[in-house]
Amino acid sequence: MNKDEPRWLSASELDAWKAFSAMLIKLPAALDAQLRNDAGLNQFEYLVLAALSDAPERTLRMSELAVLANGSLSRLSHVVKRLEGHGYVRREPCPDDGRYTNALLTEQGYRKLADSAPGHVQHVRSLVMDPLEPEQIDQLRLISLRILHVMDPDLAWPDCH
C-alpha cells in the first residue's frame, strides 16, 4: 500500500478472496454453533471424542490425539481435563513409558459421541456437500490439499497432482 508496489491481488483474485475469507469465518462458526446447541460440545471436543472412538482400544496418546484433532498439546490437555470432568474420557499414564499419557474414551463418552454424530454429519452434509456438485467436492479436496501442503509440506501427501 506504500512500499515499492507489492504484488497486489487482481480483481478476480480479490473476488475469490472475499468470498473465501467470509466462508472461512462463517462456516466454522456455524458448525460450532450446531454442535454447541445440540451436543454442548465444540468442534475440538467433538474431534477429540471422534478420534478416540476410531482408535484401537478407543485409546490414544495425548500427543497423537493432539495431531489428529489439529490442536496444540496444551489445548488438548485443558480440553481433556474438561472432558474428564464430564466423564467422557479417562487419562492414565502409559505403563511402558511414564512420560506418555493415554487418553481413553469411556462408555459414556462413546454414547455422547454416538448421540452427537448424526446431527453433526447431517449439518456438514447440508452446509458443504449438498450445495456442491460432485466435481466441486473433489476440487475442494484438491484445493485444500494444496493449501495444506504449502503450510505444512510433510503433512499433505502431494496427491494434489
Next chain:
Amino acid sequence: MNKDEPRWLSASELDAWKAFSAMLIKLPAALDAQLRNDAGLNQFEYLVLAALSDAPERTLRMSELAVLANGSLSRLSHVVKRLEGHGYVRREPCPDDGRYTNALLTEQGYRKLADSAPGHVQHVRSLVMDPLEPEQIDQLRLISLRILHVMDPDLAWPDCH
C-alpha cells in the same frame, strides 16, 4: 452411528471433508499468526481497519462495520475500544441520531494499516493464490459462494450459477 442410519458421508466425501476441515482450521491460524507477529493485530482488527479505510470519510457506523468485518456488535465494541486505546480509531456519536456511533480511522490507524497490508496480502497470496491454478481460484470463489448462500441466503448473490 446408532439411530436409523443417518445419511453418512461416502468415502470420497469423507476424504474431501478431512482435507477441507483441516484447512479450515489451519489457514486462519496461519494468517492470524502472520498478522500478529508482523503487525500485532489479529485478523478481525485488521478487517476493521481495512473496512474503515475503504469507507467514505474513513468512517462507518458500528453496526455496518460489524457486518463488513463478519463479527458481532459486541465483539466489535470491545475491539474498537482496544483500537481506540492504540490511537488507530476514534468513536463519536452520530449527530443525526444519538443511537448510532460512528467509528473513524485516524491518520495513525491508516498508517498502521498501510504498513501491515503488503505483508498480509503477500501471505494470502503465497498460501492461497500461488498454490492454486487460476481455474481453481475461480472454483474456490464459486464453492465459497454456494456454502455462504446456504448459511445466509440473502448475503451471497446467487452468482454461483
Next chain:
DNA sequence: CTGCGTCACTTGAAGCGTCAAGTGATCGGT
C-alpha cells in the same frame, strides 16, 4: 407530552485458547 417499546450499542463476567514456565520420567554420555 408521557410512558413503553425498540434500537444501537456497551459492559462485565465467564469460558476457551495461547504462551511461557514448570514437572516428572527417561535417555545418553561419561
Next chain:
DNA sequence: ACCGATCACTTGACGCTTCAAGTGACGCAG
C-alpha cells in the same frame, strides 16, 4: 551409576470472544 538434556505433558496467567444484562436515545400510541 550419575547428571544433564530431552521428552511428554501440565499448569497458571493473560487475552480475546461470547453471552446476557444494562444503558441511553429515539419512535410512537394515547
